[in-house]
Amino acid sequence: MYNEKDHSSEENASLEKGVSYDTTGPVGAAVVKDERYHFDASDLDRVQRRLKQRHVQMIAIAGTLGTGLFLGSGKALSTAGPLGSLLAYALVGSVAYSSLCSIGEMTAHAPISGTFPHFSARWVDPAFGFAMGWNYFYTNAISVPVEITAGQILITFWDTNNGHAAIYTAVLVVLVCLTNIFGVRWFGESEFIFSIIKLILITGLILVGLIIDLGGGPNHQRIGFQYWRNPGSLNTRSDLVSNVGLGRFLAIISVLVQAAFSFQGMELVAVAASETESPRRNISKAVRRVFYRILIFYMLGTLMTGMLVPFNDPNLLHETGNAAESPYVIAMTRAGIHTLPGIVNAAILTSAFSAGNSFLFCSSRILYGLALRGQAPRIFTYCTNKGLPIAAIAASSLFTFLSFMNVKDSSAQVFNWFVNLSTVGGFFCWFGINLTFLYYYRGKKAQGFDRRKTAYYNVLQPYLSIWGVTWCVIFILINGYDVFFSFDASDFLVAYINVPIFIGLYVFWKVFKRTKIWKPHEMDFVTGIPSMEETETPEIPPRTFLEKVAAVLF
Structure with missing residues (x-):
């Protein structure tokens, strides 16, 4: 069997130019014949497993709950109506779930740095992994200043002085960067606390919303589902009132991209796998629970907003960027509750900070993984003695300064272009994850591996991945459909520029390195991947009542 320690890191730099494999080994495991080009840099991987089980589980449960759900649900409601927004969130949620199941199984097999870009390079094509x-x-690096800007706007709920915007932005930039620079344990602890706050917030909002809907508010007005009847369950585009069917369909389409923004980031638990204690066990638990998270928080939360506020409420169209535009706050104000909105805004502020924190973590770890495999400058592999990829974090932190562009009106439009350019990147991410799994599935089947022996596998595969790939392609194509009703060159460019960028990255690396698409029998599922004994610690069964409760939650 091939020993990855027999060759230097220079010899093991990449899979770039094609390798011949012998699949006659045990269980069909691939053995490299031409060892010069093997893609194994595990001996360079210096990160350490400092994220604990409770960190990973709380990140998985509430990691993506943020401004997209708390504030964006109002815009979705006003655009498509209560049923339209619910259908859009359900569809995008199913695609997000398929992506997480795919990356969960691949990560349970190989909990290593680089995560799904490395999987794409290892099992699809090195050029595809590069792209x-x-x-x-x-996508993640540019999303950090977006969340910082969202946090600064949330502060205007208490301080409307625009002259203070730069100060608040600077404070948030420093805090986000320091949280990541201090180490993964600080990141884990902060996300643990923020996730608890977000869980309390969304649970409290749903309960308060239900109480108001049933007539338990100060005004004692019972709402029920009356807004589903009047003004109705579906809204239509204002310019297509003469064609109601088409107008309603396009209104739902408009919500899809916004709904996707609420779900993006679920793959964080897989990105953090190389720095997680007992990653196979913990990632498996996290992925298994995500279905219920989507069902309870996203679907129930979206349903509740449609019950509380009519889609033609003028307050939904008033974009403040803070809690004042939240359907829950609108419902509270109308019901006579005046104390909670400020508390809600404070909690949403922590969710914006948490999202920026997570995006910076993801972007730095992806950059580290790319450098580790020779697809980014080698300087970004530098780690401290405690396993912190400080060079990658420093480079990723530079993007936070883009948030200052939004302080002045003269550069705000350019900043918004950056924001729009990053939105489709999430669709390409989900597309690539699901496509990589289909290759992974074919390779394991061809080489005789039993997927059921992996720490996590889903019986619905590969159909989940096929569903995800199909819808991601559709999402990418329809993302900028609105520009064709009133064509504008800049809007068209912003909506679709990610397509040539992604294709350009793929073609560049393929031509530059002369890579090839791996055939099922050529895929390496063994080398450089730690065994169960190397990554997993013995699981201690809970003994006391509190430990049993913690085991259920975490």
């Missing part, structure tokens, strides 16, 4: 990695790095 995936840089696309995901860019």
Whole structure:
């Protein structure tokens, strides 16, 4: 069997130019014949497993709950109506779930740095992994200043002085960067606390919403489902009132991209696998529970907003960027509750900070993984003695300064272009994850591996991945459909520029390195991947009542 320690890191730099494999080994495991080009840099991987089980589980449960759900649900409601927004969130949620199941199984097999861009390079094509990695790095890096800006706008709920915007932005930039620079344990603890706050917030909002809907508010007005009857369950585009069917359909389409923004980031638990204690066990638990998270928090939350506020409420169209535009706050104000909105805004502020924190973590780890495999400058592999990829974090932190562009009106439009350019990147991420799983599935089947022996596998595969790939392609194509009703060159460019960028990255690396698409019998599922004994610690069964409760929650 091939020993990865027999060759230097220079010899093991990449899979770039094709390798001949012998699949006659045990269980069909691939053995490299031409060892010069093997893609194994595990001996360079210096990160350490400092994220604990409770960190990973709380990140999985509430990691993506943020401004997209708390504030964006109002815009979705006003655009498509209560039923339309619910259908859009359900569809995008199913695609997000398929992506997480796919990356969960691949990560349970190989909990290593680089995560799905490395999987794409290892089991699809090194050029595809290169395109995936840089696309995901860019998408996350540019999302950090977006969340910082969202946090600064949330502060205007208490301080409307625009002259203070730069100060608040600077404070948030420093805090986000320091949280990541202090180490993964600080990141884990902060996300643990923020996730608890977000869980309390969304649970409290749903309960308060239900109480108001049933007439338990100060005004004692019972709402029920009356807004589903009047003004109705579906809204239509204002310019297509003469064609109601088409107008309603396009209104739902408009919500899809916004709904996707609420779900993006679920793959964080897989990105953190190389720094997680007992990653196979903990990632498996996290993925298994995500279905219920989507069902309870996203679907129930979206249903509740449609019950509380009519889609033609003028307050939904008043974009303040803070809690004042939340359907829950609108419902509270109308019901006579005046104390909670400020508390809600404070909790949403922590969710914006948490999201920026997570995006910076993801972008730095992806950059580190790319450098580790020779697809980014080698300087970004530098780690401290405690396993912190400080060079990658420093480079990713530079993007936070883009948030200052939104302080002045003269550069705000340019900043918004950056924001729009990053939104489709999430669709490419999900597309690549699901496509990589289909290759992974074919390779394991061809080489005689039993997927049921992996720490996590889903019986619905590969159909989940096929569903995810299909819908991601559709999402990418329809993302900018609105521009064709009133064509504008800049809007068209912003909506679709990610397509040539992704293809350009793929073609560049393929031509530059002369890579090839791996055949099922050529895929390496063994080398450089730690065994169960190397990554997993013995699981201690809970003994006391509190430990049993913690085991259920975490």
